Amino acid sequence: MTTMSTAMRSISSLGLCFFKPTSVSKATTVSLGVWRRTGGEMKGLSVRNVGGGGHVSVNEINGKKVINGVEKKLCVENDVEEGDESLKSFKLGRFVEKRLVYRQTFVIRSYEIGPDKTATMETLLNLLQETALNHVMSSGLASDGFGATHEMSLRKLIWVVTRINIQVNKYSRWGDVVEIDTWVAASGKNGMRRDWIIRDHTTQKIITRATSTWVIMNRKTRRLSKIPEQVREEVKPFFLDRKILSQNGDDYKIDKLDEATAKHIRSGLAPRWNDMDVNQHVNNVKYIGWILESVPLNILEHYHLTSMTLEYRRECNQSNLLESLTTIETREELESKSSSKGDLRSTHLLRLEEDKKEVVRATAEWQAKSHI
Amino acid sequence: MTTMSTAMRSISSLGLCFFKPTSVSKATTVSLGVWRRTGGEMKGLSVRNVGGGGHVSVNEINGKKVINGVEKKLCVENDVEEGDESLKSFKLGRFVEKRLVYRQTFVIRSYEIGPDKTATMETLLNLLQETALNHVMSSGLASDGFGATHEMSLRKLIWVVTRINIQVNKYSRWGDVVEIDTWVAASGKNGMRRDWIIRDHTTQKIITRATSTWVIMNRKTRRLSKIPEQVREEVKPFFLDRKILSQNGDDYKIDKLDEATAKHIRSGLAPRWNDMDVNQHVNNVKYIGWILESVPLNILEHYHLTSMTLEYRRECNQSNLLESLTTIETREELESKSSSKGDLRSTHLLRLEEDKKEVVRATAEWQAKSHI
Numbered sequence: 001m002t003t004m005s006t007a008m009r010s011i012s013s014l015g016l017c018f019f020k021p022t023s024v025s026k027a028t029t030v031s032l033g034v035w036r037r038t039g040g041e042m043k044g045l046s047v048r049n050v051g052g053g054g055h056v057s058v059n060e061i062n063g064k065k066v067i068n069g070v071e072k073k074l075c076v077e078n079d080v081e082e083g084d085e086s087l088k089s090f091k092l093g094r095f096v097e098k099r100l101v102y103r104q105t106f107v108i109r110s111y112e113i114g115p116d117k118t119a120t121m122e123t124l125l126n127l128l129q130e131t132a133l134n135h136v137m138s139s140g141l142a143s144d145g146f147g148a149t150h151e152m153s154l155r156k157l158i159w160v161v162t163r164i165n166i167q168v169n170k171y172s173r174w175g176d177v178v179e180i181d182t183w184v185a186a187s188g189k190n191g192m193r194r195d196w197i198i199r200d201h202t203t204q205k206i207i208t209r210a211t212s213t214w215v216i217m218n219r220k221t222r223r224l225s226k227i228p229e230q231v232r233e234e235v236k237p238f239f240l241d242r243k244i245l246s247q248n249g250d251d252y253k254i255d256k257l258d259e260a261t262a263k264h265i266r267s268g269l270a271p272r273w274n275d276m277d278v279n280q281h282v283n284n285v286k287y288i289g290w291i292l293e294s295v296p297l298n299i300l301e302h303y304h305l306t307s308m309t310l311e312y313r314r315e316c317n318q319s320n321l322l323e324s325l326t327t328i329e330t331r332e333e334l335e336s337k338s339s340s341k342g343d344l345r346s347t348h349l350l351r352l353e354e355d356k357k358e359v360v361r362a363t364a365e366w367q368a369k370s371h372i
Numbered sequence: 373m374t375t376m377s378t379a380m381r382s383i384s385s386l387g388l389c390f391f392k393p394t395s396v397s398k399a400t401t402v403s404l405g406v407w408r409r410t411g412g413e414m415k416g417l418s419v420r421n422v423g424g425g426g427h428v429s430v431n432e433i434n435g436k437k438v439i440n441g442v443e444k445k446l447c448v449e450n451d452v453e454e455g456d457e458s459l460k461s462f463k464l465g466r467f468v469e470k471r472l473v474y475r476q477t478f479v480i481r482s483y484e485i486g487p488d489k490t491a492t493m494e495t496l497l498n499l500l501q502e503t504a505l506n507h508v509m510s511s512g513l514a515s516d517g518f519g520a521t522h523e524m525s526l527r528k529l530i531w532v533v534t535r536i537n538i539q540v541n542k543y544s545r546w547g548d549v550v551e552i553d554t555w556v557a558a559s560g561k562n563g564m565r566r567d568w569i570i571r572d573h574t575t576q577k578i579i580t581r582a583t584s585t586w587v588i589m590n591r592k593t594r595r596l597s598k599i600p601e602q603v604r605e606e607v608k609p610f611f612l613d614r615k616i617l618s619q620n621g622d623d624y625k626i627d628k629l630d631e632a633t634a635k636h637i638r639s640g641l642a643p644r645w646n647d648m649d650v651n652q653h654v655n656n657v658k659y660i661g662w663i664l665e666s667v668p669l670n671i672l673e674h675y676h677l678t679s680m681t682l683e684y685r686r687e688c689n690q691s692n693l694l695e696s697l698t699t700i701e702t703r704e705e706l707e708s709k710s711s712s713k714g715d716l717r718s719t720h721l722l723r724l725e726e727d728k729k730e731v732v733r734a735t736a737e738w739q740a741k742s743h744i
Binding site: 122 | 481482483486487492494498501502505509547640644645646648649655657661664665667669672690
């Protein structure tokens with residue numbers, strides 16, 4: 001175990017903390033993690049660049065010159081997996097681009113849209129999660145169905161997410177068909193990056209981009225772990241180092257709100273039974289609902305979220321009560337101090353009501369609805 | 373407007389009440405309604421049998437003798453609708469049985485399962501809603517995309533649900549493929565019945581049955597309305613009088629709980645922004661989450677819901693706080709007074725915290741998880 005990075009945080013007995021890697025660019029792995037019950041303190045490891053790992057430059061794919069690797073559809077569909085044709089057609093997922101990209105198609109359902117008739121941010125993150133899990137399942141690497149590989153399961157290792165950034169250009173409506181591509185890359189020595197793009201199926205335009213950072217943890221000791229060589233060998237063939245966001249926000253520090261700096265505080269938020277995942281801990285997508293609870297209604301009504309970054313620090317379970325803190329700045333307030341392109345920028349903190357310990361820090365950009 | 377039925381309830385200025393028809397067997401219509409903002413008092417109409425309306429006996433279909441019309445799959449797939457083949461395959465829905473039944477296939481997603489890894493009751497009702505709305509859309513009758521026909525929209529009429537009963541034999545797991553059939557029938561003079569069955573795609577066994585009752589309302593005056601002849605003519609060709617539940621619970625009165633009779637009360641339940649539908653009122657599926665909030669955790673952990681009946685009485689919006697009341701009876705307590713087959717039976721009331729007015733009454737049956 002290497003020394004603890006400066007970004008590491010210790011955890012309380014209440015729940016697992018996720019740490020923020022100091023440096024993320026290339027690393028190791030292939031899947032999505034889950035929140036699990038935690039016990040004692042979490043020990044850290046450094047996250048450093050090691051490079052390597054199946055780097056594939058965009059120019060090598062299909063022999064086409066493509067700027068930034070994403071603006072044009074890169075598609076090698078002839079390596080679709082074999083399998084039950086009938087089931088495959090229902091599941092609408094398959095490998096493309098020499099099995100380096102997993103692509104799944106979804107129809108936005110009536111109950112996945114919000115009051116403004118477009119897919120909610122929670123819906124988008126749910127669809128990203130589903131695509132990621134199906135990617136791992138289809139890769140043949142999955143052991144437990146929730147992202148751990150065979151070699152990870154043997155060692156009681158799980159993936160935990162530390163950070164997600166999502167940028168939305170256009171929200172889909174009920175009945176719209178979207179196509180989600182996902183792939184993984186190394187991120188430092190002991191992290192993984194998972195990226196996604198969402199295309200509108202009809203126009204083939206990219207309407208959403210997202211990136212996330214994952215680290216590995218021992219589910220018994222709750223310590224962060226290096227990636228064992230055997231796990232690295234399992235996942236390496238899937239690495240595709242294609243960046244779709246100029247910066248994934250890892251170099252951007254999210255301010256920690258408190259009673260003095262938060263303009264809106266909503267207390268007494270209680271997880272519901274249905275917010276729990278299979279480990280009876282709150283699924284990481286559910287936090288978005290609570291974050292939005294402290295956003296004034298007129299903002300929710302008149303602005304779209306165009307970007308959101310979530311930094312996970314601690315899990316919570318059904319017995320925890322949460323507090324949601326929000327501060328919103330307008331474009332005028334922002335102009336002097338940031339490069340924000342939105343009309344509004346918000347900063348959020350979800351913390352445990354009992355001891356005020358942090359659960360999630362978040363920041364978001366908003367645009368007036370007529371702009372999107 | 374005919375005289376008010378005994379089951380009619382007046383409404384407050386806070387929200388729309390849905391009434392319970394006194395008699396439901398055959399009526400008129402084709403879709404799913406939505407909750408809408410309401411103003412003054414709701415005037416009623418009687419709901420009586422008028423018969424007629426494209427009754428189709430099961431024996432007439434495919435020339436097969438089929439008991440109860442549902443235990444054997446009745447399928448005429450050669451009348452699948454024309455259209456965009458590519459989009460159709462994504463949406464996985466089509467007409468069968470001479471366009472009298474609409475069938476849609478779904479894969480249970482990772483975020484639609486609960487802590488016990490099976491699809492939640494909320495998920496099942498969401499899928500039923502989606503199938504019903506796509507049924508109306510595919511029929512060519514839809515005007516506003518939320519269930520109203522062209523002739524209804526001309527008259528500012530909408531559908532409102534008064535009662536849903538769902539019976540679950542087996543809960544699906546993540547990745548399972550289910551096939552949902554839905555159809556509509558007359559229900560009294562001015563109501564509609566919509567039924568659904570859910571089959572496990574692999575085994576083709578029926579795993580869930582559901583039935584619901586709908587009435588028509590003027591969205592401006594908030595009065596219940598007779599079904600205009602033009603609307604009846606629109607929807608009549610779709611009627612299929614096939615019952616899939618021996619009784620849909622309309623003859624069963626759900627007890628009204630209060631502080632004295634409820635064993636568990638949970639107050640201060642606040643609708644979230646994402647609980648709102650396109651009319652900024654709570655979607656009727658969301659009530660299930662609040663109902664379950666007053667059910668003790670050990671029941672949620674160790675029992676499955678095998679049956680649930682929801683009786684909608686009043687809508688609510690984001691400014692309302694709700695109270696959830698529950699009473700649970702064991703099999704021993706039940707034996708003397710009912711024909712319940714479950715291990716437990718529960719009775720529920722959701723009411724507005726402010727004035728204690730009823731929003732939803734519900735009853736449910738539960739079985740220990742090892743039994744299902």
